[in-house]
Amino acid sequence: MAVLLGVLAVLQYRWVGQLSTDERERLRSHADNQADNLAEEFNRELTRAFFWLQVGPELQRDAPLDDEVNRYARWYAAAPRPELVQTIYRLSEPTAEKGAWVVERFARDSARLEVVPWPAELEAIRAQLQPESHQQAGAQPVRVVSTFASIPALLIPRVGQSQANEKDGRVLRTISPLRGYTVAVLDRAYIEKDLLPQLVERHFRLSQDPSVYVGIYGPGIAFNAPAGEVPAALRSAPDVTNDDLFEIRFFEFRRFVTDRRVEPPVAAGTTGAGARPVNPPPAQPGASNTLFVAREGRGGNPFRGRGGPGGPGGPPTPHWNVNVLHRAGSLDIAVSHARLRNLLVSFGVLLLLGTSMGLVLMTTTRAQRLAAQQMEFVAGVSHELRTPLAVIRSAAENLADGVVSDPKQVKRYGDVIAGEGRRLTQMVEQIMEFAGFESGRSTLDVRPADLGGIIEEALRGADPLVREHHATIERRSATDLPAVLVDPGAVSRSLQNLIVNALKYGGTPPAVVVEARRAEGGRREVSVTISDNGAGIAARDLPHIFEPFYRGGDATARQIHGSGLGLSLVKRIMDQLGGRITVRTDAGKGSAFTLHLPLAPEGALAGGAADRAADAPGLGDPRVPA
Numbered sequence: 001m002a003v004l005l006g007v008l009a010v011l012q013y014r015w016v017g018q019l020s021t022d023e024r025e026r027l028r029s030h031a032d033n034q035a036d037n038l039a040e041e042f043n044r045e046l047t048r049a050f051f052w053l054q055v056g057p058e059l060q061r062d063a064p065l066d067d068e069v070n071r072y073a074r075w076y077a078a079a080p081r082p083e084l085v086q087t088i089y090r091l092s093e094p095t096a097e098k099g100a101w102v103v104e105r106f107a108r109d110s111a112r113l114e115v116v117p118w119p120a121e122l123e124a125i126r127a128q129l130q131p132e133s134h135q136q137a138g139a140q141p142v143r144v145v146s147t148f149a150s151i152p153a154l155l156i157p158r159v160g161q162s163q164a165n166e167k168d169g170r171v172l173r174t175i176s177p178l179r180g181y182t183v184a185v186l187d188r189a190y191i192e193k194d195l196l197p198q199l200v201e202r203h204f205r206l207s208q209d210p211s212v213y214v215g216i217y218g219p220g221i222a223f224n225a226p227a228g229e230v231p232a233a234l235r236s237a238p239d240v241t242n243d244d245l246f247e248i249r250f251f252e253f254r255r256f257v258t259d260r261r262v263e264p265p266v267a268a269g270t271t272g273a274g275a276r277p278v279n280p281p282p283a284q285p286g287a288s289n290t291l292f293v294a295r296e297g298r299g300g301n302p303f304r305g306r307g308g309p310g311g312p313g314g315p316p317t318p319h320w321n322v323n324v325l326h327r328a329g330s331l332d333i334a335v336s337h338a339r340l341r342n343l344l345v346s347f348g349v350l351l352l353l354g355t356s357m358g359l360v361l362m363t364t365t366r367a368q369r370l371a372a373q374q375m376e377f378v379a380g381v382s383h384e385l386r387t388p389l390a391v392i393r394s395a396a397e398n399l400a401d402g403v404v405s406d407p408k409q410v411k412r413y414g415d416v417i418a419g420e421g422r423r424l425t426q427m428v429e430q431i432m433e434f435a436g437f438e439s440g441r442s443t444l445d446v447r448p449a450d451l452g453g454i455i456e457e458a459l460r461g462a463d464p465l466v467r468e469h470h471a472t473i474e475r476r477s478a479t480d481l482p483a484v485l486v487d488p489g490a491v492s493r494s495l496q497n498l499i500v501n502a503l504k505y506g507g508t509p510p511a512v513v514v515e516a517r518r519a520e521g522g523r524r525e526v527s528v529t530i531s532d533n534g535a536g537i538a539a540r541d542l543p544h545i546f547e548p549f550y551r552g553g554d555a556t557a558r559q560i561h562g563s564g565l566g567l568s569l570v571k572r573i574m575d576q577l578g579g580r581i582t583v584r585t586d587a588g589k590g591s592a593f594t595l596h597l598p599l600a601p602e603g604a605l606a607g608g609a610a611d612r613a614a615d616a617p618g619l620g621d622p623r624v625p626a
C-alpha cells in the first residue's frame with residue numbers, strides 16, 4: 001500500500017504539472033483571442049468610418065465624384081457611431097492656379113465646407129504630404145499612410161477615376177488622378193470614455209470575471225480597465241499583447257458595401273445629389289482589394305501602414321497595443337498558485353489516505369494484542385481460580401472427613417482456607433470492577449474524605465497478606481494531612497492493590513513503606529507513595545504495566561499470582577477522580593508507586609466525619625460516572 005501511495009503521489013505530481021501547463025496555454029490563448037477580438041472590433045469601427053467617408057467611383061458609381069458634402073453629412077446622420085469622428089477636413093492637392101494644398105473643414109450645422117488654414121492638429125499629416133508631388137506622380141503608384149494613431153485621425157484618399165485592367169487573370173484597377181484626401185479626426189474623449197470601455201466589457205467581461213487587467217497604450221492613449229490603480233507591469237511586461245489596434249481592415253470593405261446601413265438618405269440641409277439616397281453598388285468580386293493593389297503597384301497594401309511613409313523599410317506607423325495582465329501579478333504566477341493549490345489538495349487527500357491506513361494498521365495491531373492478552377487472561381484466570389479452589393476443597397474435605405482433628409491443625413487448615421478465599425475474592429472483585437468500568441455502569445462516589453482513614457482501611461484489608469508474607473509495613477504520614485476530594489472506597493481499593501503488589505513483587509521478606517504528604521510547590525494535591533524493596537520493573541514492561549491484562553515477564557516467570565488488572569484499575573480510578581498515578585523504579589532496589597489525589601475545598605470536613613461532609617450543600621454533584 002505504501003508503494004502504491006508513492007506511485008500515486010508521483011503520478012499526481014506529474015499530472016498536476018501537465019494540467020498547469022495546459023491551463024497556462026488555455027488562459028494565454030483565451031486572453032489572446034479576447035485581445036484579438038477587441039482589436040478587430042475597434043478596427044472595424046475605423047474601417048467603417050474610412051469606408052463611409054471615402055469618395056470614389058468604386059464605391060459610388062451613381063453619385064457625382066464631388067459629392068463629399070453629402071457623404072460627410074450622411075456619416076453624422078446615419079452612422080452607428082457618429083460620435084467617433086469629431087471633425088472632417090477635405091484636403092485638395094495643389095493645382096496650377098493654387099500652388100498649395102487647400103484645407104476645408106466640414107461644418108456640421110450648415111453642412112458646408114469652409115476653407116481654413118492647416119490646423120495644428122494635422123501637422124503629422126501635412127509632413128507626410130509635403131514631400132510627395134501628387135501632380136507629378138501621375139499614373140505612378142503613390143504610397144500613403146491612412147492611420148494616424150497619435151492624432152488620432154484617418155487619412156482617406158479621394159479617388160478620381162479607376163480603370164480595370166486584366167493581368168494574370170486578376171482584375172487590377174488603376175486609379176487616377178488622386179485629387180486629394182478626406183481627414184477624419186477622431187474624438188479621443190469618446191474613444192476613451194465610451195468606445196473602449198464598451199469593447200473591453202464586451203470582450204473581457206470584467207464586471208463578471210475581474211481576473212485580468214486590460215490596458216490600451218500607444219501614441220496619444222493610456223487607457224486602463226478597470227479604471228484607477230493598475231500595476232506597472234500591465235504596461236511594461238503584460239502576459240499578452242496585441243499591437244494591431246488602429247488599423248484599417250481593407251479586406252472588410254465588402255462587408256460595408258453590402259451593409260444596409262449605408263443606404264439611409266442624408267440629413268436635411270445637405271446639398272446637391274446628397275438629397276437622394278445613395279445606393280452603394282453591389283460587391284464586385286475582387287474590386288475593393290484590387291483598388292489598392294493597383295495603387296501600390298507591387299501587390300502589397302499601401303494603407304496597411306507598417307511600411308510607413310516612403311515605402312517598405314520606412315519607420316513603422318505607430319499602432320495602439322492591447323495589453324492583458326492577470327490579476328495575480330502574471331499568468332505564470334496565477335497558474336503556479338493554482339498548481340500549488342491543486343498539489344496541496346491532492347497531497348492532502350493522499351496524506352489522509354496514508355494516515356487512515358496507518359491508523360487502521362495501528363488499531364488492528366492493538367486489537368490483535370488485546371485479543372491475545374484476553375486469551376492469556378482467560379487462561380491465567382482459570383488457572384488462578386482453579387488452584388485456590390482445589391486447595392479449599394481438599395482442606396474442607398479433610399476437615400469434613402475428620403482426617404484432621406488436632407485443634408492446631410484445624411486452625412492451620414482454617415487459615416489456609418481463609419487465605420485462598422481472600423485471593424479468590426480479590427480476583428473476582430478486580431474482574432467485576434473492570435467489567436463495570438468497561439460497560440460504563442460503574443460510578444464513583446466523590447466527596448471530601450480524610451486520607452488517614454482511607455490509608456488505615458487499606459492497610460487493614462491487606463493485613464492478612466502482610467502476615468502471610470511475614471512482611472513489615474512502615475507508615476509515614478504528616479500529622480496535618482488535609483482532606484481529599486475522592487471516592488474513599490475506590491482510593492482505598494487502589495492503595496490496597498498497590499500494597500498487595502508491593503508484597504507480591506517485594507523482597508523476601510517484603511519491606512513496604514506507605515508515605516502520605518502534601519504536594520510541594522503549591523499544587524493542590526496530596527500524594528501517597530507505596531515503595532517496596534523488590535527487584536524493580538523491567539524497562540520493557542514499564543510502558544505497559546497500566547494496560548489491562550498486561551503482566552510483567554518476571555511476574556509470569558516466577559509464577560506470581562495475578563490477573564494483570566490491578567494497575568489498570570488504579571489508573572482508571574485516578575483518571576476519573578482527576579488525580580494521577582506515577583511510578584519510579586530502581587533495578588534491584590525496588591519500586592515506588594505514587595497516587596496524587598485532589599484536595600477537598602478548605603474546611604469541607606470541619607466539624608464532622610467524611611460521610612456527613614458528603615451531604616454538605618455546595619459541593620456539586622459528587623457522583624462521577626466511571
Ligand code: ADP
Pocket residue numbers: 501502505506532534535536537541545550551552553554555561562563564565566567568591
Ligand atoms: P498483576 O499484579 O495482577 O500482574 P497489575 O496490573 O497489578 O497486575 O500489575 C501489572 C504488572 O506490573 C505486574 O504483572 C508486574 O509485572 C508489574 N508490577 C506491578 N507492581 C509491581 C511492583 N511493586 N514491583 C515490580 N513489578 C510490579
